[in-house]
Amino acid sequence: MRRVIISWMVAGLCLLVLIDCTAPATLCDDQIACSPGFVCQSGFCVAIQEEPSSEPAPEPTKPEPIKSEPQPEPTKPEPRPEPSVEPVVEPIAEKKDEPTRDVRDAGEPGKPDFSEAVVDTFTESAQESTPDTSTEPLPEKATESVPEQVAEKTPDVAPLPQLPTWSDNPCQVLNGVSPGYGGVVSKWQAQDKLAPARKDSLLVIGSSSIRLWRTLQKELAAWPIIHRGFGGSRLLDVAAHAEKIVLPYKPKAILIYAGTNDIAAGKSPTVVYDVYRCLIEKVKKGIGDIPIMFIGVTPNPARWAKWSDSVKLNGAVRQLSAAWSGLTYIDIPATFLKMGQPPSASLFVSDRLHLNVVGYTVWNMVIKPVVQAVVSTTPYTVPSSQPASKSQVLIDFGPGDTDDGNPTKSPDSYNRYWNNWHKVNGGAGLLPGETLALHTTTNQKTPWRVTLAGAMTTNGIKNGGLLAPKTSLLGKYAIATATQDFFYAGAAGSGLVVTGLDPSKTYTLTLFGSRDWGSETRVTRYEVSGAKTTSASLTTSGKGIGANGTYSGNEKSLAVVKSVKPDQWGKLHIELVTEKGSFSYLSLLSLEVD
Structure with a gap:
């Protein structure tokens, strides 16, 4: 429903601003393809634009351009055509009877005239x-000549x-x-x-x-x-x-x-x-x-x-x-x-x-x-040292200040090595772009990395983390230091991206999130996008959702997304969607080569 509403809103905007998106209200995903000539962007189809429009929109109130002296070739690089029109604003009054500004080198364009x-x-x-x-x-800027060999190129x-x-x-x-x-x-x-x-x-x-x-x-x-x-x-x-x-x-x-x-x-x-x-x-x-x-x-x-x-x-x-x-x-x-x-x-x-x-x-x-x-693109080359089939990576998301969370020790009781997030305190904000290099459960270094694509915050022991996970419910993921803390995002959600993967292989992801909170039912949907998009959801919080009917956090369910292929650049995008309630959660992640 959320995607449909956004589609309608963008459709109206396209009509208003004349963006070439003839069918923006057409939804798309890995199951629903766009018509020829359209591409799927953010859940709906938009037309592919090969060239900027050659017919600029009328500019009745366009300000006068700032004049500059011509520069003889080859010292002035060839200007590129502008893809869009100027903003519609009131023109700026020019000063009267002001002498022309001196340009320190007559062969260069002058600096903008700020009135x-x-x-x-x-x-x-x-x-x-x-x-x-x-x-x-x-x-003014100094003259910089374009190298002669560039000027002579075909x-x-x-x-x-x-x-x-x-x-x-x-x-x-x-x-x-x-x-x-x-x-x-x-x-x-x-x-x-x-x-x-x-x-x-x-x-x-x-x-x-x-x-x-x-x-x-x-x-x-x-x-x-x-x-x-x-x-x-x-x-x-x-x-x-x-x-x-x-x-x-x-x-x-x-x-x-x-x-x-x-x-x-x-x-x-x-x-x-x-x-x-x-x-x-x-x-x-x-x-x-x-x-x-x-x-x-x-x-x-x-x-x-x-x-x-x-x-x-x-x-x-x-x-x-x-x-x-x-x-x-x-x-x-x-x-x-x-x-x-x-x-x-x-x-x-x-x-x-x-x-x-x-x-x-x-x-x-x-x-x-x-x-x-x-910016040119370079064909993706699969990094060397790719982990073999059945190799697994485990990541513990949460603070490491002992008050709200602890890093998971390696090897754990199953002789597995974990990746712990960089040490942060409970309640600390995390920025997009923060990155963690990954190793496998056998402590093999990998070319894989996980990077935050959106902002998140940390929390844990004092605020509803699962302190005593049961092996009978979560199996080998019942590691207290991994379930007791978490990353969370608000209604807008957040995300991660895993890079350095092999696009020819498939991977299985297992995710867990929980917070003991009985005042609101909260559901997190994990959308995994690579060559295709698939998802799985977890009810992380809600009155009496625990195994015994009294605990108000998730203690028994895992979200599993099977056999997903990375995109052509070796990436898997993982979105945390706040499907219900006010927050989405992530405590741990397993990534395994099929």
């Missing part, structure tokens, strides 16, 4: 002051992506700034040491819209993903921590959504744009010329009062991206603004700031084709 009347709205700190654009030109060979360099020092905007989220960054660094990321990955980084993008791993499954979203973060935080959570990964490309929290905190578009220039400079110096895709700051009802500042930031990034082949601006705002100004509240959760499932469906429709066009 003083619009941009310099907030007072900046001494270290982050906004330049007085009425008396002095903003720093037209059917795409040029290497190019990132700009600057004649000023954009990173001085970070002077005296103390970035936040040091604890989160340190956690990721510690996990990176235990399970280093693949060097050819797509790094997806930014604020809460990235953190809450639960379908990211599934939507962009064709690439190895490094998911680094931390809620409330600013573009400033991303740039300041780049040496820790950007440059060490040596990613193939970067997809970023950030800047909205900077604007909300009172930073002017000029300052935020300079922070973006700083990030680009760090990437160019620390990694090289790789694609950077900037998702335009998305309009929302909660922050509509400051939308004009976001328009200026988006416009500056768009102009910069048009001049440099390594930069891409993803025009999410154009689509959202067709749904109202501010956009319809139906795209957001109750805070009118963060996207709901329908909002993320629109995100996916716009972002995925751009990523496909910009």
